[in-house]
Amino acid sequence: MQTAEFDVVVVGLGAMGAATLYQLAKRGLNVAGIDRFAPPHDQGSSHGDTRITRQAVGEGAAYVPLAIRAQQIWRELEAQVDEPLFEQCGVLVMTSSAAPTGQDGTPDFTANTLALARQFGIEHEALDAAQIRQRFPQFAPIHDSALGCFEPGGGYVRPERCIDAQLTLARQLGATLFTGETVQAIASDQGQVRVTSQGRCITAAKAVVCAGMWSSQLLGAPFDELLRVCRQTLYWYRLAEPAIFPEHSPSFIVHGASDEQHCYGFPPIPGEGSMKIATEQYSQASTPDDLDRQVSAAQSAAMYHDLVRTHIAGVTPELVKSAVCAYTVTPDAHFIIDQHPRLANVTVVSACSGHGFKHSAAIGEALAQQLVDGRSEIDLSAFSLARFAP
Ligand SMILES: Cc1cc2nc3c(=O)[nH]c(=O)nc-3n(C[C@H](O)[C@H](O)[C@H](O)COP(=O)(O)OP(=O)(O)OC[C@H]3O[C@@H](n4cnc5c(N)ncnc54)[C@H](O)[C@@H]3O)c2cc1C
Incomplete structure (x- = not known):
């Protein structure tokens, strides 16, 4: 058995691990990262070309400073790797339902988003259904009761490129990477x-x-009681010809009355002629080993029938590609970022319940600050394990 000694070892080099490794290496620590695959890869939760980023994070106020700081870091990284990572095309968050409700009975997501945009002074516009149709005719099929929040500073990031950029820079800064090795204990x-x-x-x-x-699997209790893995599917549908869907379109999130009626998507990536659209499901849990990675024609047709044609104009039912990814969800859908309750000097970052990518660069920085300086500039206490204590 080979042995190696470091200041810090980062286990898992996806969104959170790559950011943490880079930030630690940047601070001059002797760091190692280890991953069962060779990130960026398509086996975890960080693949599929694009992730929405927005500062007015309707999930809660604790996330806003992270989202703001992460967008700054993506720009800093872009300058270093000379590759676009963050496309600032704007984000349109909409509630399109006669009876808008949030997940698990929480207040309406768009109303939350608007309130946080006001609270934090984030540039935005509040829109009603008529204004949404006029400004964004691609969302014309929206319900008459729709409520919208357009944030021009939001958009999407490129997850694989972000991970690659941070791992490349970490390596250049002296980090040691072990890939294709599964941690067992x-x-x-x-x-x-x-x-x-x-x-x-x-x-x-x-x-x-x-x-x-x-x-x-790796950490056991209490994480095995708290984390559910939920299979998610990403679809890329061909755009209609001649193009109806406008070239300059924002990323979007449509909230319906239930999880099954939510969908979100991205503007077409230039030259690809298709559009990525997805929904969310929380009702069926999987494990990493039994995750069904195939997308059937029936699934794709149902997605188009139920959500795409009812919310978006200019997209055909022809599937160009698809992918399966997983959310790892806590009971309250918020993050866990905390010390392991039994293993001293071990910090755990959960996979962030399906909304973590936009924050990952800032989470990595905050963790590095905690490990090096003893405290982080951004408060992570909202993500402590204590909230699940019996
Ligand atoms: C379909 C989908 C859409 C999403 N959309 C958005 C969005 O629009 N905006 C947003 O902000 N967030 C979004 N998210 C959430 C976001 O992508 C995730 O929160 C984030 O990518 C999770 O990163 P992670 O580092 O925790 O996990 P991963 O990136 O999966 O990384 C975990 C890593 O750990 C490694 N690993 C695991 N076990 C071991 C072991 N025993 N030994 C060695 N290595 C190991 C794996 O190989 C993997 O590389 C979405 C997620 C999905 C699935």
């Missing part, structure tokens, strides 16, 4: 953390575990 004693894979034992003063949907 994490132990902590006498002020040292031991991370063991098939052929390697890494020891470090501290560890950060960002294992995404594999977190329960």
Whole structure:
């Protein structure tokens, strides 16, 4: 067995791990990262070309500083790697339902978004159904009771490129990467953390575990009780010809009366002639091992019939490609970022319940600040495990 010693080891190098590794390496620490695959890859929760980013984060006020800081970091990274990472095309959040409700009985998502935009002084416009149809005719089929929040500073990021950029820079800054190695055990004693894979034992003063949907398998209790893996499907439909869908379109989120009536999507990526649209499901749980990665023709047809044609104009039912991804969801759909309750010097970052990517660069920075300086500029206390204590 090979052994190696570091200041910090990061387990899992997807969205959260790549950001954490980069930020630690940037601060001059001797860091290692380990992943079962070779990130960026399409086996976890960070693939599929695009992720929405917005500052007025309707999920809650605790997220807003993270979203704002992450957008700044994407721009800093772009300058370093000379590649576009963040497309600022705007975001339109809409509630299109006669009876708008949020997930799990929480207040309406668009109303929350508008309230947070006002609270934090984020540039935005509040729109009613007539204004949405006039400004964005691609969403003409919207319900008459629709309520919208357009945030011009939002848009989308390119997840695979973001991960690649941070890992590349981390490596340049001296980080050691072990890929294609699955961590089998994490132990902590006498002020040292031991991370063991098939052929390697890494020891470090501290560890950060960002294992995404594999977190329960790797960490056991209490994470196995708290985290549910929910299969999600991404669809790319061909645009109509001649094009009706405008070239300059925002990313969008449409909230219906139930999870099954939500959908979200992205403007067409130039030259691709298709549009990525997805919905969310929370009713069926999977495990990483039994996740069905096939998308059937029936699924794609149902998605088009139920959500695409009812919300968006200018998109045909022809499926260009599809992908399966997973949300790893906590009971209240908020993040867990905290010390492991039994393993000293081990920090755990949950896979962030389907809305984490936009924050990942700032979460990595905040974790690095905590590990190096003892505290982070952005308060992460809202994401503590204590809220689930019996
Ligand atoms: C379909 C979909 C759409 C989404 N849309 C948005 C969006 O629009 N906006 C947004 O902000 N967020 C969005 N999200 C959420 C966001 O993408 C996730 O919160 C985020 O990518 C999770 O990152 P992660 O690092 O926790 O997980 P991952 O990126 O999956 O990384 C986990 C890593 O850990 C590695 N690993 C696991 N176990 C081990 C082990 N034992 N040993 C070694 N390595 C291991 C894996 O190989 C993997 O690389 C979406 C998610 C999905 C699935």
